[in-house]
Amino acid sequence: MTTDQRPIILTGDRPTGQLHLGHFVGSLRSRVGLQDSHHQHILLADAQALTDNADNFEKVRRNIIEVATDYLAVGIDPSKTTICVQSHLPALNELTMLYLNFVTVSRLERNPTIKSEIQMRGFERDIPAGFLCYPVAQAADITAFKASVVPVGEDQIPMIEQTNEIVRRLNRQIGQDILPECKALLSKTGRLPGFDGKAKMSKSLGNTIVLNATDKDIKKAVNAMYTDPNHLRIEDPGQVEGNVVFTYLDAFDPNKEEVEELKAHYRRGGLGDGTVKKRLEAVLKEMIEPIRDRRNELSKDPDYIMDVLKAGTQKCQIITQSTLDEIKHGLGMFKF
Amino acid sequence: MTTDQRPIILTGDRPTGQLHLGHFVGSLRSRVGLQDSHHQHILLADAQALTDNADNFEKVRRNIIEVATDYLAVGIDPSKTTICVQSHLPALNELTMLYLNFVTVSRLERNPTIKSEIQMRGFERDIPAGFLCYPVAQAADITAFKASVVPVGEDQIPMIEQTNEIVRRLNRQIGQDILPECKALLSKTGRLPGFDGKAKMSKSLGNTIVLNATDKDIKKAVNAMYTDPNHLRIEDPGQVEGNVVFTYLDAFDPNKEEVEELKAHYRRGGLGDGTVKKRLEAVLKEMIEPIRDRRNELSKDPDYIMDVLKAGTQKCQIITQSTLDEIKHGLGMFKF
CATH class of the missing domain: 3.40.50.620 (HUPs)
Incomplete structure (x- = not known):
């Protein structure tokens, strides 16, 4: 047929x-x-x-x-x-x-x-x-x-x-x-994982980022994101495994090489959560923006x-x- | 509607x-x-x-x-x-x-x-x-x-x-x-019940009478029908309960009064299985004949x-x- x-x-x-x-x-x-x-x-x-x-x-x-x-x-x-x-x-x-x-x-x-x-x-x-x-x-x-x-x-x-x-x-x-x-x-x-670090991502847990998230939603989620709870001072070595910011960077950052460099830097110390989160925020904003725009357009029809x-x-x-x-x-x- | x-x-x-x-x-x-x-x-x-x-x-x-x-x-x-x-x-x-x-x-x-x-x-x-x-x-x-x-x-x-x-x-x-x-x-x-006295009537047990049974099928089934196993001589009193011939007469004989008389007679003795079976055979033949004829007609179309x-x-x-x-x-x- x-x-x-x-x-x-x-x-x-x-x-x-x-x-x-x-x-x-x-x-x-x-x-x-x-x-x-x-x-x-x-x-x-x-x-x-x-x-x-x-x-x-x-x-x-x-x-x-x-x-x-x-x-x-x-x-x-x-x-x-x-x-x-x-x-x-x-x-x-x-x-x-x-x-x-x-x-x-x-x-x-x-x-x-x-x-x-x-x-x-x-x-x-x-x-x-x-x-x-x-x-x-x-x-x-x-x-x-x-x-x-x-x-x-x-x-x-x-x-x-x-x-x-x-x-x-x-x-x-x-x-x-x-x-x-x-x-x-x-x-x-x-x-x-959910941005709070929980394995399960779900609306009811409030730990998701939806596909039409606003820049404000993204900022809020990334700021609240689970990192390494023992990484208290910037100069301390930090853990990448289980650190949701890095998990998300692995998933969404198109520049894999730079992400690997960031991981190495974070591990040896001297890289603050704030800096990594800023990068993730930018990556997510760039990725979500066209989806959100298209979604908003579609919603009108x-x-x-x-x-x-x-x-x-x-x-x-x-x-x-x-x-x-x-x-x-x-x-x-x-x-x- | x-x-x-x-x-x-x-x-x-x-x-x-x-x-x-x-x-x-x-x-x-x-x-x-x-x-x-x-x-x-x-x-x-x-x-x-x-x-x-x-x-x-x-x-x-x-x-x-x-x-x-x-x-x-x-x-x-x-x-x-x-x-x-x-x-x-x-x-x-x-x-x-x-x-x-x-x-x-x-x-x-x-x-x-x-x-x-x-x-x-x-x-x-x-x-x-x-x-x-x-x-x-x-x-x-x-x-x-x-x-x-x-x-x-x-x-x-x-x-x-x-x-x-x-x-x-x-x-x-x-x-x-x-x-x-x-x-x-x-x-x-x-x-x-099945004509053999078993409670369950089923094709696989071979104890059913189908709706287009021939006169020969009916005769054969009625002859093989379970009665009172202790009713050995005609003059002896017989049991009506569980006697399939009477169960079928109750179900199919249009003349309820005569069936009751037959039951009384059977109970007090002097009524042979053969006589009761003959009656049932006639009743079933008369009832099934038009169904069978109509069924045979329908099967042609x-x-x-x-x-x-x-x-x-x-x-x-x-x-x-x-x-x-x-x-x-x-x-x-x-x-x-």
């Missing part, structure tokens, strides 16, 4: 809040790079977001537009990447329901990602069934697009394994390799954002429905 | 085999009666059948037509009752996925019906996730049709409770009684069956999609 031979990527976000620098480093930046070499689909996973936000539909709905705006602001190009809204792809639900018959409850309970997320969210025995099942829903997402490449963090590898188990089971039962197995594309950079989402979703409806039909036909389901 | 004020019924069967006299007594007969006083929908629950037949899609597909033919043969009138195919109602999957966020895993595991069915099917810890979730899928079925009456066996009452919990949760969250709670309509007659299913399913697509839209709107989900 298509002559596009580029590998298919499926990626996405749960729209539960505006994106921030953590997303920029972890995924957005590489998506902008991947959209030329890959056939990239980005899923606004609002249905999945509901698995742990069932009492807050409004938040999820509102953030679809916010996150889509973030995408366009950082340079994701809708003529190269299809951006779509998960809840408007009914084939995904049908695929999920089908796959749930191929996966046992104990298999889901053994999923390490689910296990740790259950702990993280404090669900314990009150896990919503939808949450337990979401790795299967993810398998439906990935396979519906026939994605062979899935950018994930280290902690999401069990999701890829679950998907490939379903793929193999399905191909075996159909007697034909209808679905491709997929590979994790691991992010090269580690997870960006919500109809355009909606049009982009609509067009992308319509394309993806056709793709996912076509895969579903192929699978149902292969399995021998009833057809009128 | 509709001025039809009759209560809405949702009922259905898993299409895993041809229907038999057990179904006739348990549901089919009353459906024929209910279709005038109620707005009745019958769901051919092929998607649900897959929750424990994931390795046998072919069986489920084939039996959709078989069961639909059974429906029409017993007198279910497609101009009064809509017959539809579950797997062709995509809104049901979407509703199920939505509801799964409102139900906890432990709540599903506590469901007594699921518990006993897990034992019955020997699933133990290898329960397919789809099977654990099927009460939620049933809640989606029932609510999608806004059914207020659901004919069930005693053992299915927990399903109704699960449905009403979801209904209340949803109405509360939406702030409006969009969905009606539903009531179980319990079958007046108990479960019909599979296009007609398909047309009935198609028309019913199309009607139900509109109904279920409309409920889904209403719920999504009520909850505040994203809309283009």
Whole structure:
């Protein structure tokens, strides 16, 4: 049907809040790079977001537009990447329901990602069934697009394994390799810590820098940034490891060489936090300014954002429905 | 939208085999009666059948037509009752996925019906996730049709409770009684035993009488029928309780008075099994003959069956999609 031979990527976000620098480093930046070499689909996973936000539909709905705006602001190009809204792809639900018959409850309970997320969210025995099942829903997402490449963090590898188990089971039962197995594309950079030094960056912790942060926001965040608590006098040697200012410089400063020199200087003493922070502030301001400007521009035209989402979703409806039909036909389901 | 004020019924069967006299007594007969006083929908629950037949899609597909033919043969009138195919109602999957966020895993595991069915099917810890979730899928079925009456066996009452919990949760969250709670309509007659006396009637046990049984099949089944094993000589008193011939006479003989006389006679002695069996054979032959004839006629015209299913399913697509839209709107989900 298509002559596009580029590998298919499926990626996405749960729209539960505006994106921030953590997303920029972890995924957005590489998506902008991947959209030329890959056939990239980005899923606004609002249905999945509901698995742990069932009492807050409004938040999820509102953030679809916010996150889509973030995408366009950082340079994701809708003529190269299809951006779509998960809840408007009914084939995904049908695929999920089908796959749930191929996966046992104990298999889901053994999923390490689910296990740790259950702990993280404090669900314990009150896990919503939808949450337990979401790795299967993810398998439906990935396979519906026939994605062979899935950018994930280290902690999401069990999701890829679950998907490939379903793929193999399905191909075996159909007697034909209808679905491709997929590979994790691991992010090269580690997870960006919050500016307070906490490993987890989150809106609720108030330790993020959003993509439309003002110069004032940036200054404030950098000033509050966690450094080396034992580096009391400028002339003292300072520690670079765990020092968030340097972590951010590593992530965002285009001049790697100078950053290395700064690190050496800081380590041997004589370089004050203030100087390093000033540099980071300038780097972040320069990087964020065009994103913020573009984001502010885009925000003035919500109809355009909606049009982009609509067009992308319509394309993806056709793709996912076509895969579903192929699978149902292969399995021998009833057809009128 | 509709001025039809009759209560809405949702009922259905898993299409895993041809229907038999057990179904006739348990549901089919009353459906024929209910279709005038109620707005009745019958769901051919092929998607649900897959929750424990994931390795046998072919069986489920084939039996959709078989069961639909059974429906029409017993007198279910497609101009009064809509017959539809579950797997062709995509809104049901979407509703199920939505509801799964409102139900906890432990709540599903506590469901007594699921518990006993897990034992019955020997699933133990290898329960397919789809099977654990099927009460939620049933809640989606029932609510999608806004059914207020659901004919069930005693053992299915927990399903109704699960449905009403979801209904209340949803109405509360939406702030409006969009969905009606539903009531179980319990079958007046108990479960019909297999002709061998086993409580469970099933094709695999070979103890059923199908709806197109030939006179020869009927004779053979009645001859093999379990009676009172201690009733050795005609003149001895016999036991009526647990005597399948009398259970079937109770279920099918239109002349209740004569059946009571026969029971009294059998109890005091002097009435042979052969005589009672002859009567039952005649009763069954007379009852099954028109069903069988009609079924054989219908089997010659599979296009007609398909047309009935198609028309019913199309009607139900509109109904279920409309409920889904209403719920999504009520909850505040994203809309283009």
